[in-house]
Amino acid sequence: MKNCLILLLLFAIGCKSKEESSTPTPPPVTPVDTVGKFRNPILSSAPDPWVINKDGFYYVMHTTGNNLRIYKTRNISRLASATPVTVWTPPATGPNNRDIWAPELHHINGKWYIYYAADNNGVDATHRMFVLENASADPTTGTWIDRGQLNLPENKWAIDGTVVRLNGQLVYAWSGWENDLGGSQNIYICKLTNPYTAEGSRVRVSTPELTWEKQGFGVNEGPQFLVHGGKVFIVYSASFCGTDQYALGQLSADTTANLVAQTAWTKSPNPVFGPYASGTTYGVGHNSFFTAPGTAGAPEYWLVYHANPAPGQGCADFRSARMQPFGWKADGSPDFGSPVSLNEYIKRPSGE
Template structure:
């Protein structure tokens, strides 16, 4: 009995000791912290959308992009949910003529209670690309009748694309990308005054920017997609630089005082480095052709732009629409930060 009892005690001691030793060496599992996706979104907000543009009025956003053969408008109250909206085709080009083919970079602007669309088109030959204007009196640009105001007769009648409008101090300005001659080559940013939304004032076109820096000459020298941004007493012209077929497509910037003569090149100062892009890790390559908008509650500034999901995808329909917030530096210049990778979650605009 003593031997049996002793053996039992030894066995119990062994089991208990082994159990304690085993428990002490087990590493507790790492807690799984779920990703907070409430009130957040991921880019892209639209899987196909080269050359995006957004206009904002009466609580709605109106978004456009290059389709090549029509002009379409997306209407939404929530930019981060753009992918759930069906586009409305508001204009189809004529079968033939100077504005029948290659319709690029449409932009929607509200002037004096009417809507205007500025778009690029040609007759099938790229050398004949020019700017054209549509007009609509309806309060909602996805409704009503669009009237063809014809070609915007820009000074010198040269190749022109990517036109945009600025209404500043009761004066309309039009900026675009163009060639110096009819023979192609480098692209420059030009500006002219308008007497009304579809008529250019007398006088020559003024060249504001040329591809001067190496980051503007990747592929070949390109300055295109100009977009105006006004903050306080400063006006900025943010443009796309380098050839869109390269992954080094990026945004450059010119700045001037709102009280200066905007047709005087000396009024403008050019940034020596890109202000956004050219790319980020995680499915964001060839960043460019942007626009700007406010959050629904008016407290936040956002940039909209296109990018490719992988390197080497060029100027086609791989380009998708992205957006992210930006801020202003103490000197009033915009701080766009860096392009967000598509893997990041971004807080939805305030007020959505």
């Protein structure tokens, strides 16, 4: 009997040892390499982001609705740690006292200019473009001179103005209506004789005509110039920003073309970024661009845009500013890829 008990004990120990040895050992957890990387957003609430870099600094603006603020930083991926400087507040009354939208900061002929949209006492039909000028080397300092309304041809409803100098000529693009009564938003273009004076007629270069441009209602807005090689592109936002189907479209022309001729521009039949409605990214749009120094003389190209972190958040302050690098296709057009998740790490721009 004693021998039987010993055998049973040995058998039990043997079974236990075998059971324990069959349990897999979990692999070691490999930490995520975050050195030299960042995650979006670069600002948690920043609709209509605009970025320009000059003399080693990035200057950033976005819609606040009630003033104009500039962020200044050497490290765009750490923008959230920068303190914005309020450089202008609207007057209590007048044509530009409300709804301050989509400001852009440009350096032209040795001076800084801010283009912004505003209206009179909240009456949307009165939205027009306005200009401020500053001769200081640093746009967060010095005095901003009010150059008043940019009197665009036909003096119709206008928002989201932007400018480019090409072949010695200033060219201005914006989003507008055919009249002051609403309807589809189109992209218009004209020449400028100086940063605050328009000349000639306005030319419509794009209207929302494709299905992906008419979600909610027909919208072409937020035009941005991008010049590369022998091509100039206007990358614009399409569909109503209140939908999750907001996306980027593209027009292209040769740099040698007459840019204020409608026939100079060709529209891409499909969106070039978005629409994207998944995970942490909804309603991508209202973009801008910047370049980082890069290596071996080849600059890095970056896309900046806003998006909502959840569905159905529309045109409100949930829109956060995000950025990601992009490349170029064989035909010379930009290759923006797909929006990067807020959970994904991205290598910081060169120079940071």
